[in-house]
Amino acid sequence: MTISLPCFLLFASLLVITRAHNTDQNFNAIFSFGNSLADPGNFIRLARGVLPYDVFEHLPYGVTYFGQPTGRASDGRLVIDFIAQDQDFPLIPPYLSQGQNFSKGVNFAVIGAPALSLDFFQQRNITGFLPVDTSLNVQLGWFEQLKPLLCNTTQSCQDYFSKCLFVLGEFGGNDYNLALFSGKSVSEAKSYIPVVIDTIRQAAESLLKQGALHIVIPGNFPTGCIPILLTIFASKNKLDYDNLGCLKEYNTIGFDHDTKLKEMVAQLQNTYPQAKISYADYYEPVIQFLQNPMKFGFTVNDPLQICCGGGGPYNYNPNATCGQPGVPACSNPLSYVNWDGIHLTEAAYRIIATGWLKGPYAYPPILSGYH
Ligand SMILES: *[C@@H]1O[C@H](CO)[C@@H](O)[C@H](O)[C@H]1NC(C)=O
Ligand SMILES: *[C@@H]1O[C@H](CO)[C@@H](O)[C@H](O)[C@H]1NC(C)=O
Ligand SMILES: *[C@@H]1O[C@H](CO)[C@@H](O)[C@H](O)[C@H]1NC(C)=O
Ligand SMILES: *[C@@H]1O[C@H](CO)[C@@H](O)[C@H](O)[C@H]1NC(C)=O
Numbered sequence: 172m173t174i175s176l177p178c179f180l181l182f183a184s185l186l187v188i189t190r191a192h193n194t195d196q197n198f199n200a201i202f203s204f205g206n207s208l209a210d211p212g213n214f215i216r217l218a219r220g221v222l223p224y225d226v227f228e229h230l231p232y233g234v235t236y237f238g239q240p241t242g243r244a245s246d247g248r249l250v251i252d253f254i255a256q257d258q259d260f261p262l263i264p265p266y267l268s269q270g271q272n273f274s275k276g277v278n279f280a281v282i283g284a285p286a287l288s289l290d291f292f293q294q295r296n297i298t299g300f301l302p303v304d305t306s307l308n309v310q311l312g313w314f315e316q317l318k319p320l321l322c323n324t325t326q327s328c329q330d331y332f333s334k335c336l337f338v339l340g341e342f343g344g345n346d347y348n349l350a351l352f353s354g355k356s357v358s359e360a361k362s363y364i365p366v367v368i369d370t371i372r373q374a375a376e377s378l379l380k381q382g383a384l385h386i387v388i389p390g391n392f393p394t395g396c397i398p399i400l401l402t403i404f405a406s407k408n409k410l411d412y413d414n415l416g417c418l419k420e421y422n423t424i425g426f427d428h429d430t431k432l433k434e435m436v437a438q439l440q441n442t443y444p445q446a447k448i449s450y451a452d453y454y455e456p457v458i459q460f461l462q463n464p465m466k467f468g469f470t471v472n473d474p475l476q477i478c479c480g481g482g483g484p485y486n487y488n489p490n491a492t493c494g495q496p497g498v499p500a501c502s503n504p505l506s507y508v509n510w511d512g513i514h515l516t517e518a519a520y521r522i523i524a525t526g527w528l529k530g531p532y533a534y535p536p537i538l539s540g541y542h
Pocket of ligand 4: 483488489490
């Protein structure tokens, strides 16, 4: 994204245009909402004193990049971290870290956060990861509370937010997983898709009305390729699996969600033509990693095998999960797609981030129109 100096001097005649565009591509700040795919440390702060033992506060979480746990659910950086670094920003701090410098943005994402409220799940006897509401609207409320620190008047906020990047998600994965883990059927989980999509749409519209012009809305993973689900919902019937070893029926959850999400994003883009609203794909890159792992540098024999876990067919053992005492990690996380049974490795997130920034995994790519 940065123009190298010799190139800059060589094409001196393009100086004016280049500088104008170069200014455009640098955002004022980045605001992130979401769940474990984006949380840089909010969950561990909420969980202190609530959970007796929080795996995310323990190595080997964080081992690759930070050398210590940060609350990120991976061995290293997440997609949002790579986006911040592409902008030459510091890593965007978690909202719940008091005394942090929010001048380049704030990250409101919380591990386990669903799109829908705690009430929605309690009414259905579905229990969350924490007895605390961390859903999308709660995160938007945090954003509202913080706003006076960022800008004072409607107009100054519009101006400020128009030059910020908003990453809204991924949301939905936890809504469906919480249902499945509580024994609900796939069709019940899928019945939440319309209300999940509508909740994401309302959040995006709220940001657009406050002046946002750059919004990225990520979709879901291929649900049936998640090693935790492959372990819990293992089937003896070979016909239940596709040629990648994923559970076909479960994959339809992520697929149907993403289809509806893309439609919603297209409608929103029509309604707000002055804004740039990108659909960002987690589904297709994960499928590609599983189809052709070597092409992406994933040299592990079976790309569904996870790096950090206590044994079992996918190395995911619900009784010995990553971060628990004595549970080992592989020595080469770079060679693995999946870190702990649900979250990806830093290596996988890096490839996805590049695909969101420059293509082909975001529509349109975050940096498109700025070169
Ligand atoms: C906050 O961060 C910005 C940009 O990273 C920096 O310019 C500024 O000096 C920092 N402020 C404080 C109080 O550290
Ligand atoms: C939730 O659980 C309670 C107590 O077991 C039961 O009475 C109720 O019918 C359940 N509700 C739903 C929606 O499953
Ligand atoms: C908000 O207003 C106060 C007083 O008018 C000013 O000192 C402060 O810098 C403003 N904050 C922002 C973020 O513009
Ligand atoms: C986990 O522990 C439970 C209860 O102790 C046991 O029934 C189950 O078989 C264990 N699962 C695995 C995969 O070891």
